[in-house]
Amino acid sequence: MSKYIIENADYASHDRIGQISLLVEDNRIAAIRERFSYYNHIRLNVSPFIMTPSHVMCDTALPVNHDFSSFKAYFLEHFIAKGCTTILTSFRIAYEFEFMEKLEARRTSLLSSPLDYTIGLISPAHLITVNVIRLCKRNKVPVIWLLLDDIKAFTSVKWGWIKGLLNDYRITFVPFFTTNLDKKEKIKHLKIWQKTMKYENIPHFSEEIQQKVPLPLEQLKKIGMYPHRGNFLSGGELSYNLYMKSDEQPSSAGNSFHYESHVLKCTMNRGKYHYLNDQGYFYPGAGKELCIQTPGFFT
Structure with missing residues (x-):
């Protein structure tokens, strides 16, 4: 079982930016906290980037x-x-x-x-x-x-x-x-x-x-695609983007995030790079139908 921690992530939700850390087990999010201070797992420091759900x-x-x-x-x-x-x-x-x-x-x-x-x-x-x-x-x-x-x-x-x-x-x-x-x-x-x-x-x-x-x-x-998509959810699949921070964007400032003004550097989805350093990767047949069981549940 592969376990690691994504730490110091400036996480951009739809209305603000805040810092989180993710405990990852087998390409799923096992837990979400501000930090995991007493864990001995491998750590991936993503502080140079702004992290969003894909x-x-x-x-x-x-x-x-x-x-x-x-x-x-x-x-x-x-x-x-x-x-x-x-x-x-x-x-x-x-x-x-x-x-x-x-x-x-x-x-x-x-x-x-x-x-x-x-x-x-x-x-x-x-x-x-x-x-x-x-x-x-x-x-x-x-x-x-x-x-x-x-x-x-x-x-x-x-x-x-x-x-x-x-x-x-x-x-x-x-x-x-x-x-x-x-x-x-x-x-x-x-x-x-x-x-x-x-x-x-x-x-x-x-x-x-x-x-x-x-x-x-x-x-x-x-x-009904949320919370399965557009969100980091404990127990959910790990899928995220990393954007380079701009000089104008303070980290963890509580400001809203505008993806179009940042440079995408990485897209990770279920353990595979879909985009990395200006190159896209195509995995034929890797997609699956997201079946919506309860539309509008969170509205």
Whole structure:
């Protein structure tokens, strides 16, 4: 059994920076404290860096039919080089009967993924039916991107029926646009969305999910990916990023951390380097599906 201590870590959570130490056993976090003074394990001093949990990013347009070299290059450029180890992605249906076929096709397309993934559904509004919601619950699909191009179809959804099905599995609904609506029209649709979802008390995001950037804590919580991702948890898998400290960033200052203003030096995930000293590493098939059992538990 391999045991060591990561010490003097300036840990950047989503709203502040504080110092912690981690006791690691077999690539899992055995304990988290400010320090482990009386332990004799090997120590890894990470004081020159700022440490964060590895990122979760969303990509609803993740390639399905790319050849392996293109697939690898896409992951290295858009995710691994940015400290991402988990992806939120999607499958799309045009008819209700396609649900299982399209979901399994998306899972098959990710068999070579080096990163973990969670899969949501993109659906037109007229397919938000009792049967589709039950399929999502049965197959642990925690997110539905709802097409808002046709606002009349959206306002026709029977939300009272849908809400009754969400008590034991709180699927999160997210607005999604496929056409280039002008800014004024898009804002109008979003205001109708926000008013409706709030009135009906449906779990939702007020705005679209940004693509290929780290998801914020409140979104991870609502989807149910937190605390499994975006957090250091006793008993959880060890997955972290190390960023070089900048001259302007005081250590352990309680300030918020902005990853885009720091240089990523290392991403470690389950005992493997995914990124180290400006080089990404691709492990085909190392990723696994993160199945969300309880969406919205921490909201």
